Amino acid sequence: PEERLSLADPEWSDVHVVTGALKLFFRELPEPLVPYEFFNPFIEAIKLPDPQEQVERVAELVKSLPPTNYATLRYLLAHLCRVMERVDVNRMTRQNIGIVFGPTLLRPEREPGSLAAGMAQQNKAVELLLAHFDRIFPA
Numbered sequence: 001p002e003e004r005l006s007l008a009d010p011e012w013s014d015v016h017v018v019t020g021a022l023k024l025f026f027r028e029l030p031e032p033l034v035p036y037e038f039f040n041p042f043i044e045a046i047k048l049p050d051p052q053e054q055v056e057r058v059a060e061l062v063k064s065l066p067p068t069n070y071a072t073l074r075y076l077l078a079h080l081c082r083v084m085e086r087v088d089v090n091r092m093t094r095q096n097i098g099i100v101f102g103p104t105l106l107r108p109e110r111e112p113g114s115l116a117a118g119m120a121q122q123n124k125a126v127e128l129l130l131a132h133f134d135r136i137f138p139a
Helices: 015-028 036-047 051-063 067-085 094-105 115-131
Strands: none
Touching (some): 015 094, 036 051, 051 067, 051 115, 094 115
C-alpha cells in the first residue's frame, strides 16, 4: 500500500527537514536533474567571458533539456526565486542557494580530482539560472 504523509505533522514544521528531503530526492536520482551530458557544456557556458553570452548559451542548453527535466528545473527554480524574495527572513541569497543546490542539480558523471573547483562552477550555474530566470525560462 502507498504510504501517506501529512505535511501538517510536527516533524515537517522545520523547514530544514523539508529542504533536506528535497535535496536528498534530487541527489538520489539515477541521473541529476541536469543530465550528465549537459554538465561540461553548462560549465563551459559559465566560463565564457561575456555575461550576456553566458546567459544566451545557458538558455540554449536549458531549452534542449528533455521536457521532463526542463519542466522540473523550471518549477524548482521558480520556487527558489520565491525563496530568495524572503532573504530578509531566511538569509537565502542567490549565492547561498547556489551553494545548497549547485552540486545537487548539476554534477559530473565521475567526480573530478579537484572537487572545490568544480563545485564553484556548479554553484555559479545555479546562481546564473536564478539571476536570469525570466530570460532562460520565458513564460
